Amino acid sequence: NAGVTQTPKFQVLKTGQSMTLQCAQDMNHNSMYWYRQDPGMGLRLIYYSASEGTTDKGEVPNGYNVSRLNKREFSLRLESAAPSQTSVYFCASSDRQGVYGGQYFGPGTRLTVT
Amino acid sequence: GEDVEQSLFLSVREGDSSVINCTYTDSSSTYLYWYKQEPGAGLQLLTYIFSNMDMKQDQRLTVLLNKKDKHLSLRIADTQTGDSAIYFCAETSYNYGGSQGNLIFGKGTKLSVKP
Secondary structure (H helix, E strand, O other), X not given: OOOEEEEOOEEEXXXXXXXXXXXXXXXXXXXXXXXXXXXXXXXXXXXXXXXXXXXXXXXXXXXXXXXXXXXXXXXXXXXXOXXXXXXXXXXXEEOOOOOOOOOEEOOOEEEEEO | OOOOEEOOEEEEEOOOOEEEEEEOXXXXXXXXEEEEEOOOXXXXXXXXXXXXXXXXXXXXXXXXXXXXXXXXXXXXXXXXXXXXXXXXXXXXXXXXXXOOOEEEEOOOEEEEEEO
């Protein structure tokens, strides 16, 4: 049981390049999330998917798109990377069948945009 | 708006108790959470407390909840060097996620344990 996995672990992009961050979970969770973590800013929610087939914007969605490919996989795409998107990106998942909404995180992708 | 506040740093000696404090704003939060992040790693769910509880104990961890003051604390007994990490408090937010809400995180408290 791997939990939440993310690829790649590290990435360097030039301004204007595009890339997709991949996330998968094997816990049969309904909900999945993408966050970014910046020094002094804590974690900020980019997009989430409450269930398969739905996606919604979080606090900081501009410059990103997401796809909930199936119940297991949730990808984050940067169409035209900007230096302001240099950050550590975390994917998380949770089972929100009940009220409990504890989230389980992947190891992160460290992205640098030059 | 919603905000979760934590002090940024805490330094203790090995063997002492650590107390990490957090204040939150949404009185409708059903669950409150503590996460631990070690260097270079993701966030690990440490423990949580249901909003109708005052206290929860789990081995060396004790969570105290004061709903009136919207204050949450995490006490780590017999703190070890392996406890050095950043600790995040989180509450449920209903701004994102409709009726079930999503999580709003504090900025994290960096705990340093000196031998």
